[in-house]
Amino acid sequence: MECNGCEFHPELYYDDEFQIWVRREGDGSLTVGMTDISQTIAGKIIHVRVRRPGTRRPPGKPVATIESGKWAGPIPNFFDCVIEEGNPDVLESPTLLNSDPYNAWVARVSPSAGPDEALAKFLTGDAAHEGYCERAVREDIHCSRNIK
């Protein structure tokens, strides 16, 4: 699925601005990554830093920072969690976030109140798709994997 060339995965969970996606993992942890919209806005990503494993992150405290040539900012966090690990592939090759944003997770976290409660705050499926498309159209965002 896509909107304005921005890839969308209905099985993932999204914040209401579609900055990040969250994926439920089999062991009860959650992985967090950037949406196609976010990586497009950021442009070529040159550096990623994830909070040290074991660090507790309350809602509002980012799990990671991202730097591109024209944008610096957080991977925002919306639920209480503990950092499990950063994705070694992404830390080594940050442009994976541009070229493969839905496989290139940034951090794996353990939600303090369990995955169901954490994910209850997010949009998924058709509702998420509708909001995702609305943002892409409203802000005239056309996604690109161009990382030159």
Place this chain on the structure above:
Amino acid sequence: MAIDPDQYLDNEDASVVMIVTAGPSTPHRCATPFYLASLLASMDAEVNMFFTMEGVRLMQKGVADDLVAMEGGKKIIDFIRDAKRAGAVLHVCQPALPGYRIDGQADLIPEVDHVSRASTLADLIMTCDKVLSF
């Protein structure tokens, strides 16, 4: 693949004051303060940006809308919004406004948090961990 422990982020919380005097006469100096403020705020730093001298003009409606630091680059207003979204607090120096004929009530962009006196800056400087000047 093993991760170098230094790749992880493990800073203590800190407070940073950024004094910005760069303005539209030197556009190439106007993006970096906001970029760095965004990054610091994303690292949990408490960031206060204080615009004084020509820096106040960046907070004047319309000035940053078409200003770029480099040809074809991102507009300064978007750098300002990135910093705000990350959590930076923006102060405009009240005593500097008359020299640029800026009305602190009517002429400032909505991203401004406070029109502040010099004594506010003095307090921020005396109580923060780091001061940066641009």
